Amino acid sequence: MTSVASSRAVRAKKKPLLQRMGKYWGFYLMFIPVLVFVAVFHYAPMFGIRYAFYSWKVIGDPKWVGLANFEKLFKQSQFSVAFTNTIVFSVVKLLLNTGLAVVISLFLNEMVSLKFKKLSQTVIYLPHFMSWVVTASVFSLLLSPSDSGLVNQVLLKLGVIKESVYYLADKNHWRTWYYIINIWRETGWQTIIFMATLTGIDPGIYEAAAIDGAGRWKKMWYVTLPALGNTIITVLILNLAKIMNLFESVFVLQNDSVKRATNVLQTYVYYQTFNAGASADYGYTTAVGLFRSLVGLALMLICNFASKKVRGRGIV
Amino acid sequence: MKKLVALMLAFALCMSMAAISASAEETFKITIFVDGTIPDQNNGRDQFEARWEELHPGFDLEIIQPDHSAYYDVMQQRMSNKADWPDVLILSSTYYVDYASNGALWDMTEAWENSQTKNSGRFNGDSVFEGLKLDGRLYGFAPTRGNGCVTYVKKAWMDACGITEAPTTYDAYIAMLKAFVEKYGTYAVAAAGFVGNEAPFINYLPEFYQDAYPFFIQQEDGTWVDGFTLDSMKAALQRLQDAVKDGLIDKETLTNKTSDARNKFYDDKFGVFTYWAGTWATNLKTNLEANGRDGELIALKPLEGLPKYYDRVPPVWCITSTCKDPQKVFDAFIDTMLDGGDTQMLFTYGPENIYWSTAAGTVLDQTYEEGQFHMLENLEKAGALYTKYHIDPMLALASFADGYYDPREESVRPEAKAAAELFNENSRLAGLVPGTPELSELNGELTTLKGEIIADIALGNISVEEGYARFESDGGLENSNIIVESLNALN
Numbered sequence: 073m074t075s076v077a078s079s080r081a082v083r084a085k086k087k088p089l090l091q092r093m094g095k096y097w098g099f100y101l102m103f104i105p106v107l108v109f110v111a112v113f114h115y116a117p118m119f120g121i122r123y124a125f126y127s128w129k130v131i132g133d134p135k136w137v138g139l140a141n142f143e144k145l146f147k148q149s150q151f152s153v154a155f156t157n158t159i160v161f162s163v164v165k166l167l168l169n170t171g172l173a174v175v176i177s178l179f180l181n182e183m184v185s186l187k188f189k190k191l192s193q194t195v196i197y198l199p200h201f202m203s204w205v206v207t208a209s210v211f212s213l214l215l216s217p218s219d220s221g222l223v224n225q226v227l228l229k230l231g232v233i234k235e236s237v238y239y240l241a242d243k244n245h246w247r248t249w250y251y252i253i254n255i256w257r258e259t260g261w262q263t264i265i266f267m268a269t270l271t272g273i274d275p276g277i278y279e280a281a282a283i284d285g286a287g288r289w290k291k292m293w294y295v296t297l298p299a300l301g302n303t304i305i306t307v308l309i310l311n312l313a314k315i316m317n318l319f320e321s322v323f324v325l326q327n328d329s330v331k332r333a334t335n336v337l338q339t340y341v342y343y344q345t346f347n348a349g350a351s352a353d354y355g356y357t358t359a360v361g362l363f364r365s366l367v368g369l370a371l372m373l374i375c376n377f378a379s380k381k382v383r384g385r386g387i388v
Numbered sequence: 389m390k391k392l393v394a395l396m397l398a399f400a401l402c403m404s405m406a407a408i409s410a411s412a413e414e415t416f417k418i419t420i421f422v423d424g425t426i427p428d429q430n431n432g433r434d435q436f437e438a439r440w441e442e443l444h445p446g447f448d449l450e451i452i453q454p455d456h457s458a459y460y461d462v463m464q465q466r467m468s469n470k471a472d473w474p475d476v477l478i479l480s481s482t483y484y485v486d487y488a489s490n491g492a493l494w495d496m497t498e499a500w501e502n503s504q505t506k507n508s509g510r511f512n513g514d515s516v517f518e519g520l521k522l523d524g525r526l527y528g529f530a531p532t533r534g535n536g537c538v539t540y541v542k543k544a545w546m547d548a549c550g551i552t553e554a555p556t557t558y559d560a561y562i563a564m565l566k567a568f569v570e571k572y573g574t575y576a577v578a579a580a581g582f583v584g585n586e587a588p589f590i591n592y593l594p595e596f597y598q599d600a601y602p603f604f605i606q607q608e609d610g611t612w613v614d615g616f617t618l619d620s621m622k623a624a625l626q627r628l629q630d631a632v633k634d635g636l637i638d639k640e641t642l643t644n645k646t647s648d649a650r651n652k653f654y655d656d657k658f659g660v661f662t663y664w665a666g667t668w669a670t671n672l673k674t675n676l677e678a679n680g681r682d683g684e685l686i687a688l689k690p691l692e693g694l695p696k697y698y699d700r701v702p703p704v705w706c707i708t709s710t711c712k713d714p715q716k717v718f719d720a721f722i723d724t725m726l727d728g729g730d731t732q733m734l735f736t737y738g739p740e741n742i743y744w745s746t747a748a749g750t751v752l753d754q755t756y757e758e759g760q761f762h763m764l765e766n767l768e769k770a771g772a773l774y775t776k777y778h779i780d781p782m783l784a785l786a787s788f789a790d791g792y793y794d795p796r797e798e799s800v801r802p803e804a805k806a807a808a809e810l811f812n813e814n815s816r817l818a819g820l821v822p823g824t825p826e827l828s829e830l831n832g833e834l835t836t837l838k839g840e841i842i843a844d845i846a847l848g849n850i851s852v853e854e855g856y857a858r859f860e861s862d863g864g865l866e867n868s869n870i871i872v873e874s875l876n877a878l879n
Contacts (some may be wrong), residue, residue: 129828130464131490149863212643240855241642241847316485327643328581328839329847335836342565347585351486 113369124359129351139377141359150332151360154340161247161322161336162315172259174300177266178292182346193267196260208324209236211253214375215239225292240325243333262307269303270296309375316368337364402416404826417448418717421463424456425703426778430768432742436777439739443730444720459805467492475711476721479528481587481701484520494707494714497526503723505786509793510728513785519817520704528704530721531735532783536699537591538665538811544682544803545659546570557692561595565636568659576654576786577660578638580646581840582628582846588698588818590624592662596631598694600624602838604821604875611877614868618860624643625855628846642843651758654679665697665773665811666782670804687807690814699815720742725779728789737795738777754845761795775799782808788822826874830867 093100095380108272124141145151183189199207214222217236224236239245273296281291319338326334335343341360345352375387426431445624454462460483466472467487479487487493505511511531519529541554546564554843555561565576578630579592583602588599600623601615630635638644638658653661654675656832663672665687673683681856690696705722707714722730737744741764748758756762763773781796782805788794796805803854821827841864850858859865 079642127825129490131487131492144829148833150836203399216640218640222482238639238642238847285442290834327843328583329642329843329849330840331836332840343836345834347835348828351823351828352832353825354827 109272120303120358121362123355126355129353130353131351135341137355141353141356142363144356145359145363150335150340151325153332154335154337156335157315157334158318158338161250162318164251166308166311166315167249168255168263168312169259171261172255172302173307173359174304176259177270177300178261178288178296180263180267181296193260196263198260200261201258202257204320204324207253207257208388209360211249211325212240215249241327241329243330246330246334250322253325254321259260265307266300266303269300273299302382306379309382310378313368313372313375315371316364396397399621412696414446415448416446416713416716416720417450418476418721419452419474420721421452421474423453423478423703424460425478426451426453427738428453432739432777434735435739435742438749439734440731443734444724447513447720449721464833470710473708473710475714475717476705476707478703479706479822482701482823483705484528484701484706484819485522488525490710490821491499491526494709494711494718495525495527496529496707496714497524498716499715499718499723500526500529503718505723505726508726508728508786508789510786510789511726512787514701516699516785516817517651519701519819522822528706528783529725530702531779532781532785533723533812533815534700534702535665535780535783536588536697536811536815537594537662538807538814539595539660539662539688540658540669540699540807542659542676542682543684543686545764546686552860554686554688556689558595558598558694561688561691562631562636565660566634569635572656572659575638575658575661576636577631578644578649578658579641579662581645582641582651583842585835585839587821588700591698591700593628593637593779594662594697595691596627596637597695598627599626604827604871605694606800606819606875610879612741612879613871614872617865617868622852622856623843625845625852627841629848629852634845636856637846639847644849650675654681657683660693665782666808667804669807673803677769685803687810689810696816697811697867699811699817701820713796723854726784726786729785729792732779732784732786732788733776733792736781737763738774743774743777744799761793761798763799783812822875822878824874824878826871830871833863834867834871837862 087095089233103259115269123134125136125138127141128134180189180192183192202210212222215224217238219225223239224233227233228236235374237245239249277295278291280297286294294342316337318336319342322334322336324341327340331339331343337360341357343361345354345357392800421481426436433451433453434542438453441447460480463477466474484493500506500517513533516530517526520526520530525614541564546552546554547569549567551564551567555564568576577593581592583589584592587603589602590600598620600618602619602621603615604612605615606612628637628714632639632641638652641649644652649661650663650672652658653672656679657879661672669685670688672685676685677683705724705725707717711717725735726732741747744761744763745754745756746759746761748760749756751762751765752771754762766772766774776799781794782800837859841850841859844850845852845855
């Protein structure tokens with residue numbers, strides 16, 4: 073009874089919201105620009121979602137079409153290809169990049185020379201800062217079927233191929249090189265988070281393992297890798313929620329020969345808009361965008377659920 | 389006394405307010421929405437505006453200019469709300485057709501027929517304006533041609549192969565390419581893509597496409613047809629395949645950007661390049677020379693029996709249907725752009741002392757006497773001269789009036805002038821295709837499919853027959869027919 077009474081007494085002392093806010097007015101004042109930014113650039117544009125249910129070519133009033141844009145979307149052969157590609161490219165890229173980032177981090181962690189370790193880290197981080205347009209130009213040169221194409225010339229010299237291959241114009245080779253280029257550009261950057269985790273491992277555990285007779289390989293296998301486990305899952309889950317955002321990396325490497333086979337949802341919307349030969353129906357392209365967002369939302373909720381199960385806390 | 393002074397001050401204030409109000413009423417405001425073809429504020433736009441207002445007393449020109457690369461994005465956003473429509477705006481052919489079809493543009497047919505420009509005797513763009521008409525009605529004004537591409541051949545390569553005459557037939561042209569390949573051990577022609585992604589699509593490889601056109605075309609009887617489905621296109625694709633197989637065309641044309649193709653040309657990787665007429669003739673020459681190559685180029689006339697070069701539909705100045713007094717705007721702003729006098733001078737060469745001068749002085753190591761017309765150094769690109777303001781003097785559709793000094797001879801390089809004149813005499817306007825809902829809905833996928841088939845045939849991955857079988861099996865023919873039907877339904 074006494075405790076209940078005292079808790080009531082405590083509750084009664086709680087000040088009104090505005091008064092409490094007033095106490096921290098400085099913080100709320102500082103938060104206003106963030107709030108305005110989020111409201112203007114993230115929430116206000118959401119009113120455009122309504123156009124997914126209209127046929128609208130900017131000039132003239134939007135015409136209500138209900139779910140017709142979504143029906144059309146599922147009938148378009150290119151849409152299903154683009155949707156499948158979005159998922160496949162993203163998942164393969166995610167698994168490859170994360171897996172290799174772990175391997176590279178482990179190697180970097182084993183390096184004895186600090187100078188060489190720093191140099192290696194810098195070298196593998198650098199490609200991340202190169203724009204996708206520049207990356208595409210560099211790889212177009214490297215993969216050129218002409219005499220100046222380094223990859224073809226090396227493979228020809230080694231006898232791996234008998235004649236030059238036009239890698240970026242071949243639908244099968246294109247995918248392989250897409251993944252390789254992504255690994256080259258992004259894997260180094262992803263090692264940062266793993267390196268941070270590795271740095272945080274208690275050296276005492278390694279010493280204990282050494283006393284127990286563990287060599288470098290066993291220390292890596294039984295100490296380092298388990299310590300990374302939680303981070304690997306976190307990185308995978310966080311990135312899985314973003315996999316629908318695929319545009320630039322695909323767009324800059326596309327050409328007429330592979331475009332249909334390599335379209336992802338965002339490039340599909342782009343070509344629907346700018347290849348129409350007339351003003352595009354913004355209602356339809358908004359419907360594709362909305363569908364993409366809904367799939368992205370579903371993935372994020374799944375990841376949040378998975379995160380709660382694995383880490384004990386969600387990502388949102 | 390104080391009261392009297394106060395009363396007089398109040399009276400003076402009222403009078404001045406009334407005067408300001410009266411002058412504001414007298415000023416007619418014209419709002420224009422422009423892209424980067426009107427140079428921006430870093431390049432004398434404010435001086436241009438001031439000079440235009442000086443030449444047109446009683447008018448207040450308001451210029452709205454988004455970033456050039458985002459022009460159509462911003463324009464679409466602005467046009468989504470009628471209250472925000474400007475009086476005048478610049479439109480590309482695609483938007484021109486759509487906006488006109490949807491009633492967003494003022495019909496200027498009668499105004500144009502009665503205009504001073506059309507009836508001046510100096511106007512030479514009747515065919516261009518005929519091409520801009522939709523159902524016989526005109527909704528936009530073009531001060532210049534759209535320009536297009538001509539084929540340039542390196543004179544040094546011809547000399548090295550003992551070719552003394554520029555080819556005039558397709559056979560002679562192919563023989564020249566083969567001679568180049570044999571002599572230099574490289575391909576002879578390169579371009580940015582086997583097919584363009586906007587009209588007129590085929591202008592980078594005209595000798596191979598010849599009379600073929602991969603988009604919708606209106607035949608002489610007025611009916612519409614998809615040029616991709618015609619035999620002429622099948623023959624063109626076979627020519628392309630043969631030329632790539634024989635090593636005459638760079639197979640990397642598929643992935644070349646325009647800058648890649650230009651750089652290869654400057655590096656002497658190939659000898660025949662179809663590129664823009666006019667100023668680009670000078671650019672190609674100077675860049676070749678900067679790379680230590682011989683810069684002399686021969687611009688080819690269209691080969692015998694082949695159609696003329698394609699002239700791109702020019703961007704047009706349009707008056708919106710919400711403009712309060714479109715006739716007054718037409719008379720003051722549109723009809724004076726090619727007035728043969730001061731306004732044409734302003735639109736062509738820009739504001740004096742920013743773009744050009746007649747004062748004695750030295751510009752980029754070149755000394756000029758008092759009274760001698762010369763262009764000035766670019767405010768943003770040190771070491772380069774301004775060449776024009778909005779109207780390219782080589783593409784203008786009207787000459788200056790008799791007696792008015794036209795500085796074209798002093799401002800245009802001879803090779804640019806020669807290429808432009810050759811193009812103007814040997815070009816035809818690409819046709820406009822009216823927008824239909826079916827075109828908007830289906831053409832995105834259709835264009836992607838056509839591009840894939842053209843690329844695969846050109847590279848020899850598939851035969852022409854296999855390409856057209858794919859066109860049918862993948863729904864291209866069906867979509868093409870639906871669009872053709874929608875276009876014919878407009879007739």
